[in-house]
Amino acid sequence: MIKKGFLLGSIFALALGVLTGCSGNSQGAQKGQLSGTLTVVGSTAMQPLVDEAGKSFTTSNPGVQVNVQGGGSGAGLSAVMNDTADIGNSDVYAEEKEKVDSKQVVDHKVFVVGIAPIVNPGTGVDNVTHQQLIDIFTGKIKNWKELGGKDQAIVLVNRPASSGTRATFAKYGLLGNEEFRGEGGIEEESSGTVRKIVSETPGAIGYLAFSYIDDSVRALKVDNVEPTNENVYTNSWKIWAYEHMYTNQNEKNKQLEEAFIGYIKSDEIQNGLVKKLGYIPISEMKVERDVNGNIVK
Template sequence: MLKKWPFVLMTLTLVFLLAACGSSNNAAQGGETGGTTNNGGQTTETPEAPALSGNVLAVGSTALQPLVEQAAQKFMAEDQYKGVSVQVQGGGSGTGLTQVSGGQADIGNSDVFAQEKLESGAEELVDHQVAVVAMAAVANPKVGVDNLTKEQLVSIFTGKVKNWKEVGGADQEIVIVNRPSSSGTRATFEKYALGTKTEDLPGSIQQDSSGTVKKLIAETPGAIGYLALSYLDDTVTSLKYNSVEATVENVEKGDYPVWAYEHMYTKGEPQPHVKAFLDYVLSDAVQQADVKDLGYIPVGGMQVTRDVDGNVTKK
């Protein structure tokens, strides 16, 4: 019997060694797959986060439209967002706010605070301020004027001054190219450039699209209107305001007063795919490239802030 003990001991040693090797292999395999071990000793793989998908409809401000459209194209080209489709439409700030409030749009693009336009429902909207837009009075290049005071602008847009020669320009009848009452661009211009609301005058032209406004002013003798800086080019003359030029630097310092925040409103907190797009618009990739390239001003560059009542405060 004693002669058999060495054989038994050797057999038990081999059994323990094989068991240890099996445990090591199982642990190694679990580490390679990234799995986790549960109470039963089994390994399971950690599930990946589901890919974002869905449709985003952004409607409203034509002054903000170029930025939102360009950001949307870049956003949809990113691999992680290929399941999300973004559609951008104009129509004016009032339309955007009304549609997002009513649930017809996911995002309402606006040049003004929601409470300035909506009679009800503004308290349900969440404000995402994505840029600053500055606006300038612009005229047909042949009017012979490149600067107007606030008082002169008010006289023109209220119909008291009807000829450019009355403000030092050519002997040419003034033709006003205005925006509809729902336009956030018009609301901003009237509030910060004129300080008063105006009526639509006989003979004036009303146009909803900023691109069309620029074309009309460039082609219509004696025409005057107003555009966001993102639309300015050498086809129209940008008019100084009280001798202050509409530049990014002057806006950031608070020297040029005709500017507003660009808002992208959602009704309540946005759905994940909508939030992903809003976060993308606020990312450095868009703020430091597209925002600046298209003539807007990043919110982070402003040295002043403005509240809903128009009060400006130094940061």
């Protein structure tokens, strides 16, 4: 005959086990239990946040090492497709990148970033029309005096072809204009270097994620619309992109990949670090955009 106390204890233990099992996928349950190395490569627009999230993730999981590298969205997508990185950070969909087989990778949208044209504060210009922005980057407008600014030659500062920030700016800022002088002017690998050059070069113009914009440069309004998160929410400011973390279909490092991406998507990071660093939680968006750039919601 089973004793009553033993029976009650068994029921309690079983219930506790069920509750523990139900929370097994949460970050809280995983803290301190993970180990290994995670290599994350790609978008420099995403890099400040992923760097910080990586540090806090390893604080909770001392057995984990998170290596975060830039290189641009194209580099991130190629690395994860070729299985030389666990996660590829990208400002664009895999389908938009040449030489990337989107069937080999899995998309995880993690947050949104706004992108704005930025100029050296000495240009004397703080607002342009959409057409004027296109004319600047296609070489039709060559001097700031043509826009009511200083008599100063316009110096283009571009990101390389692998950059998702550049692809987003060309698609939504320049409306995919084929005459975009992507190879013109100065070309720099990282967003931080673009900011430095624009801030120090008279007449310079470039483009940056909102998260990189500070008082050393001036963000231009376009058609009198300010580049703010609030305007991105409603698509009033149209130069924005989903930020993606791609994994390989093989998922050799599946446990760590899922845990880290889950951490990035958690309320703790979305309502904390994402907002703090100037990015936008997907939950804040009032619209939804598909891979072709169409608003579907």
